[in-house]
Structures are given as C-alpha cells and as structure tokens.
Amino acid sequence: MTRMHKENNLSKNQQIIFDLIDKSPEPLKAYTILYNVQKKGINAPPQVYRALDKLVEIGKIHKIESKNAFVACKNSDCEISKATAFSICESCEMVDEISDVKLSKYLSSFNHKKGMKFKRFNLEFFGLCKKCK
Template identity: 45%
Template sequence: MTAPALTKNQSLVFDVLSRSDAPLSAYTILDKLRDHGFRAPLQVYRALDKLLERGMVHRLESLNAFVACAHQEKECCGGHGHGTVAFAICESCGHVVEFHDHAVDHRLDDWARERKFKPAKTTIEIRGLCEQCAA
C-alpha cells in the first residue's frame, strides 16, 4: 500500500511550500507557479487536496493558508497523517511552528468520548508573537 508518486502539479506545489518559511495562500502559490504553466486556482487547489489527504501539507484555518508538514514521512507519531497537529503562528514575522502535544490530544479525546462526539479533524492554532518579535 505504498502511496503512488506525486503528479507533476502536486510536486510543484509541494516544492513551493517546502521552500517557503511562512504559510502561503493558494493564490500566492499560483503566482509562484505561473512560469511552470499554472493558469488557474483549481490547479493549485486540486494539488493541495491530495497533499492534504496524505498529510504532507497542513491548512491553517485562521489564515486561509497552507504549510508543508514539518515532519518526515516516518517520524514520531507514525509520520504524516496521524495525530492532531498544533501550530504557533507569529503575527509579526509570519513564522509558524508545528508541534504535537499528546496531553492536549488526550484531553480533547476524553472530552469527545464523554459526549459521544466523533472527531474527524481537530484544529489548534495559537496566534501571537514569537520570541524574536515579542522583544
């Protein structure tokens, strides 16, 4: 059950996100890929959908933007696609730190179980100022 190789468009989008040190909107990605033949938002959104499915990319709901997953394929919690991811987003420099916290995950799982709520996807985003920018 090895995942199929990325298509050309998926690779291009993933590369752009990987090289960026801040989240990018779909339209910013589009602009960066015009030289590679991208003409329409859908080309970006379709690639993003697949990358999100694989857990190779995350969506930041509070920014309507996307980042490459900070972890490698086989790392930590089983690699891409497992566990809840949390983000600390600096509102000054735009830098994003991705992290996992099992205690938080457990706590939210417990809350859900008690209420028989079936979680599909959990979003945790802390917006604020990073150490550099808070100084």
C-alpha cells in the same frame, strides 16, 4: 508522451506545488502559489486548488485555517494529519507546527460530553514569537 513525475507518489503539479510550499519559510496562499508556478505551466486557480486539496488529503501539507494559507507537514509526512497544532505569531506571521506527543494524546482522547466521537482536530495558538516579543 510526457511522463508524470511520480517521485514520492506525487503527480507533476502536486510535486511542483509541494516543493514550493516545502521550501517556503512561511505559509503560502493559493494565489501566491499560482503566481509562483505560472512559469512552470500552471496557469489557473483550479490547478492549484486541486493539488492543494490532494496534498492536504494525504497529509503532505496542512491548511492554516485562520490565514487561508498552507504549510508543509513537518512530522514525518504526517501520520498525524488528523491531529494538527500550530503556533502563530501575530506580529511576524510566522507559523510553526507543534509536535507534542502529550498534547496530541490529550486532545485525541478528549471526548465531548454530548456524545460526539472525534476523528480529527485542528488547534491554532496565537501569540508573539521569541523574536517579536
């Protein structure tokens, strides 16, 4: 009768995968995650993708769309997971979550001329980080 590991409200697989992403200094791809958790009994892609989907849904992690990779949320477990912004170094691949209240407010209140009301946005900036330029 194994117990689910529900510290933080996460299930066992979710916790294992979140911990891995949270410790990583860089975004992790799904199959990199898979290779790294096989020793913990997570054997197949659907197990990884299901945990990732859930973690994204509850704002513990974000997907970097341009890289198909995942990072842990750095904004107090992301109340603002509906308003994400990242800076991405094109040389070393480093990704940093941007938490800038003015930027976030500016974009959250942006309304499209064509009558669309936005619920969510994702912004990705690209350039060279301090080290690489």
